[in-house]
């Protein structure tokens with residue numbers, strides 16, 4: 001029985017948005033993607049927000065969106081990869097939900113994020129170096145908030161969702 005929202009955190013390309021939707025269906029919970037909610041509230045997409053308001057503007061909107069989601073129903077929430085940067089966000093994640101850190105190798109993160117250009121932080125000459133830098137900076141922050149850590153390298157999104165659901169049920173049975 002799930003009594004708190006489930007937040008998926010982890011780097012860009014870990015599969016938070018894809019696995020989150022599948023996990024929600026499996027658990028029969030609503031699903032929200034914080035980036036999509038933010039874009040709908042703003043009426044603009046993430047590249048536009050970064051262009052016009054910079055990363056600082058995006059981070060303000062991201063925190064507002066997280067606060068709003070924390071007040072909503074119990075659901076599965078895919079967050080953006082940088083949600084853990086602000087201490088106030090980390091506090092909210094820990095307070096309002098069970099946090100699952102989705103991990104993947106640098107090779108997989110590269111492959112999965114190279115398919116589209118909607119991630120402003122990766123529009124650089126050397127996206128691989130940028131991914132490595134971001135993972136090094138953020139891994140301790142993901143660990144700080146995580147109740148569970150799940151690998152997504154050697155499986156399909158569906159298999160990953162099933163594995164996360166199993167891990168959540170094991171964790172709740174030992175509570």
Ligand SMILES: Nc1ncnc2c1ncn2[C@@H]1O[C@H](COP(=O)(O)OP(=O)(O)O)[C@@H](O)[C@H]1O
Pocket residue numbers: 010011012013014015016017018019078112113115152153154155156157160
């Ligand atoms: N095992 C896997 N787990 C998660 N995503 C995967 C996997 N294999 C391939 N993908 C693909 O990786 C891409 C990026 O996933 P996405 O859910 O947008 O990641 P995030 O929200 O963490 O940035 C999607 O196209 C997804 O289908």
Ligand SMILES: O=C(O)C1=C[C@@H](OP(=O)(O)O)[C@@H](O)[C@H](O)C1
Pocket residue numbers: 010011012013016017035046079080081082083118119120121
């Ligand atoms: O890592 C980040 O700082 C970001 C990750 C993106 O979400 P995904 O992790 O879902 O790609 C999105 O929030 C934005 O482009 C910034």
Ligand SMILES: [Mg+2]
Pocket residue numbers: 016017018035078079080
């Ligand atoms: Mg996403």
